[in-house]
Amino acid sequence: MADKRRFELFAGFIVEHFPAPRIFDIAGGQGRLNEALSQLGRTVTTFDLRHKHLPVRYAQRPFTLEEPCEADMVVGMHPDGATRIIIEYAAKHRLPFAVVPCCSDNSMPYKPWMRHLAERARELGFPTVAEHPLPMEGRARVLFGTFDVDG
Numbered sequence: 001m002a003d004k005r006r007f008e009l010f011a012g013f014i015v016e017h018f019p020a021p022r023i024f025d026i027a028g029g030q031g032r033l034n035e036a037l038s039q040l041g042r043t044v045t046t047f048d049l050r051h052k053h054l055p056v057r058y059a060q061r062p063f064t065l066e067e068p069c070e071a072d073m074v075v076g077m078h079p080d081g082a083t084r085i086i087i088e089y090a091a092k093h094r095l096p097f098a099v100v101p102c103c104s105d106n107s108m109p110y111k112p113w114m115r116h117l118a119e120r121a122r123e124l125g126f127p128t129v130a131e132h133p134l135p136m137e138g139r140a141r142v143l144f145g146t147f148d149v150d151g
């Protein structure tokens with residue numbers, strides 16, 4: 001069972017470290033991260049497939065690399081099969097990203113999956129790639145990448 005505090009904790013981390021006013025929240029489920037970030041003053045669009053979701057700005061479709069870029073940052077909480085796309089999309093548009101990976105898209109165990117994602121981000125040109133633990137149960141490590149020190 002994922003930790004219920006994950007959205008507030010991740011939103012707090014994002015707002016503390018990244019000034020991005022417009023955020024794409026990928027694989028955002030019902031939109032709880034969107035809600036938490038919106039309460040902190042960010043403009044957020046959630047991409048996921050859920051018919052039932054919170055009354056937030058919601059794009060009910062799979063997120064792909066072809067999505068027009070209307071964001072200053074891309075994030076994902078436990079985004080499963082969308083994790084790699086988030087990093088690739090951020091690299092394509094030279095945006096910062098922050099993800100809290102959970103399951104891999106290829107059955108890789110958690111630690112090798114984290115290493116693989118960090119290597120992929122570096123390969124794609126992110127000069128800064130780092131991890132930050134959130135104080136919660138379960139898969140709780142943020143992997144983030146930036147092109148400059150201010151995000």
Ligand SMILES: C[S@@+](CC[C@H](N)C(=O)[O-])C[C@H]1O[C@@H](n2cnc3c(N)ncnc32)[C@H](O)[C@@H]1O
Nearest residue numbers: 027028029047048062063077078079080081082
């Ligand atoms: C484990 S759930 C996490 C949902 C939410 N972020 C949370 O923490 O409760 C993974 C979500 O990824 C979504 N997903 C996977 N690939 C996606 C894609 N390409 N675009 C949008 N959503 C995707 C699924 O529909 C599912 O809702």
